[in-house]
Amino acid sequence: MLQVYGSPMRLWLFHIPAIFVSDPDDVQMLLSKNLEKHETYRFLAHLIGDGLITADNYRWKINRRIISPAFNLNTLADNFLKSFNNQNEKLVRKLKKHCDDNKLFDISEYIDSTSFSTICETAMDYKDDEEIEFLEFKAALIKAADLIAERFYKIWLHSDFVFKLYTRIIGMSNIFEKAKALPKTILRKKYQNQRLNSNTHTKDETNDGKKPECIVDILYKLYDNKHFLTEKELTDEILTLIFAGSETTAIAISFTLMMLAMRPDVQAKVHEELDVVFGSNKNPPTAKELYQLKFLEQCIKETLRRFIVVPLILRQTDEDLKLKSGEIIPAGSAIVMSIGSIHLNERTYPNPYTWNPNNFDDDSIAKRHPGTFLPFSGGSRMCVGNKYALLSIKTQLSTLLRNYRFTTTSCEEDIKLKLDVIVRSANGYRIMLHSRH
Numbered sequence: 365m366l367q368v369y370g371s372p373m374r375l376w377l378f379h380i381p382a383i384f385v386s387d388p389d390d391v392q393m394l395l396s397k398n399l400e401k402h403e404t405y406r407f408l409a410h411l412i413g414d415g416l417i418t419a420d421n422y423r424w425k426i427n428r429r430i431i432s433p434a435f436n437l438n439t440l441a442d443n444f445l446k447s448f449n450n451q452n453e454k455l456v457r458k459l460k461k462h463c464d465d466n467k468l469f470d471i472s473e474y475i476d477s478t479s480f481s482t483i484c485e486t487a488m489d490y491k492d493d494e495e496i497e498f499l500e501f502k503a504a505l506i507k508a509a510d511l512i513a514e515r516f517y518k519i520w521l522h523s524d525f526v527f528k529l530y531t532r533i534i535g536m537s538n539i540f541e542k543a544k545a546l547p548k549t550i551l552r553k554k555y556q557n558q559r560l561n562s563n564t565h566t567k568d569e570t571n572d573g574k575k576p577e578c579i580v581d582i583l584y585k586l587y588d589n590k591h592f593l594t595e596k597e598l599t600d601e602i603l604t605l606i607f608a609g610s611e612t613t614a615i616a617i618s619f620t621l622m623m624l625a626m627r628p629d630v631q632a633k634v635h636e637e638l639d640v641v642f643g644s645n646k647n648p649p650t651a652k653e654l655y656q657l658k659f660l661e662q663c664i665k666e667t668l669r670r671f672i673v674v675p676l677i678l679r680q681t682d683e684d685l686k687l688k689s690g691e692i693i694p695a696g697s698a699i700v701m702s703i704g705s706i707h708l709n710e711r712t713y714p715n716p717y718t719w720n721p722n723n724f725d726d727d728s729i730a731k732r733h734p735g736t737f738l739p740f741s742g743g744s745r746m747c748v749g750n751k752y753a754l755l756s757i758k759t760q761l762s763t764l765l766r767n768y769r770f771t772t773t774s775c776e777e778d779i780k781l782k783l784d785v786i787v788r789s790a791n792g793y794r795i796m797l798h799s800r801h
């Protein structure tokens with residue numbers, strides 16, 4: 365609709381009167397303003413408290429400075445790649461039962477589960493992913509996230525009183541507490557140990573490459589007690605990372621596999637690249653090898669363009685804001701930045717609904733406005749996990765594709781999308797697996 369009527373456009377997002385913006389210059393200007401999140405983000409606070417996604421600007425500034433260093437490229441390679449590889453090897457083993465049986469199956473349940481275990485391991489060093497307490501935690505988190513999405517779209521659930529009543533009627537009044545129980549217990553132990561051992565840590569220590577560390581431990585090493593998060597803040601932040609980092613990456617992986625299964629010509633090119641980089645080497649990928657997988661990276665980026673995991677970014681403004689056209693967004697407005705309209709604009713991407721990794725070759729990227737590809741948002745509140753996401757997606761896809769070839773009977777037109785807070789396939793990711801060896 366934005367492509368027909370242009371940007372900006374005044375519209376109702378369900379019940380919210382909002383200004384929709386999809387011009388890349390305007391979106392970049394708005395993202396650079398560090399506007400407060402729209403009030404509907406507070407629905408997430410039941411689950412993730414005041415973590416980075418929900419925090420107001422004052423709290424966010426302090427916590428983002430503490431958390432960002434855990435996501436730099438060296439930290440990722442030194443600490444998390446080993447966990448990614450361990451989880452991916454388990455995944456390859458689990459998938460063996462589907463190999464060469466020529467039956468379609470939905471791969472997303474395996475991918476979802478691997479992404480969830482991976483983020484729990486890298487965030488808080490939790491590895492017992494077959495334990496009943498872990499499975500209960502996962503189930504509760506999924507239910508809690510569904511309930512939040514339902515609240516967002518049903519205006520009558522916006523009132524705190526009605527929502528509380530509703531959760532009681534449907535027997536879910538303690539779902540948020542259930543979803544927080546396991547991380548709370550783990551982090552309480554870590555917090556207490558840290559207080560006992562605080563004298564042994566010095567600020568700005570770096571990992572000397574011996575034992576990989578989880579995000580919580582990295583944060584403890586980088587900060588002394590005076591500047592650190594409280595136990596509640598730490599729990600909120602870790603839950604935020606688990607919530608924001610598991611399903612999003614899993615969806616991107618599942619869609620990429622689905623598209624490669626539909627496009628054997630593109631998949632053959634990925635296999636060729638993997639053969640050149642890895643040859644007969646059967647070891648897990650290193651950061652250097654992953655860096656060389658340029659064509660696979662194009663496929664991942666094209667998936668993030670075509671299947672926009674987070675399609676809308678909501679903010680609110682308490683001052684008048686002038687757009688490129690001279691039009692004013694009045695103070696007090698809700699602003700909806702439509703990443704979907706930017707990624708699917710045919711003036712930027714010819715045939716925007718066709719998945720085409722060549723959209724991300726060097727020449728095509730160089731010709732485009734930088735604000736035309738924003739899967740992780742932009743500005744200072746850009747996704748803190750973007751490098752983590754790209755590395756974990758690439759590690760998992762390269763491992764799967766070194767072992768298997770994927771086919772499907774579906775085509776791109778068969779994919780139906782389901783939108784709640786994020787976008788996923790409504791009809792699953794049904795593929796067949798074939799051995800490459």
Ligand code: HEM
Pocket residue numbers: 416417428483604605606608609610612613616673674676677678739740741744745746747748749750752753
């Ligand atoms: C394909 C995967 C991912 C996509 C598409 C994605 C997308 C996004 C987007 C669009 C935002 C901005 C939301 C807004 O402002 O309303 C965001 C924020 C955020 N993401 Fe991601 N994300 C992904 C993976 C991850 C991962 C793996 C993590 C953590 C390990 C993560 C943690 C966060 C956090 C904490 C924020 C809030 C940042 C802040 O406000 O400072 N995300 N993400």
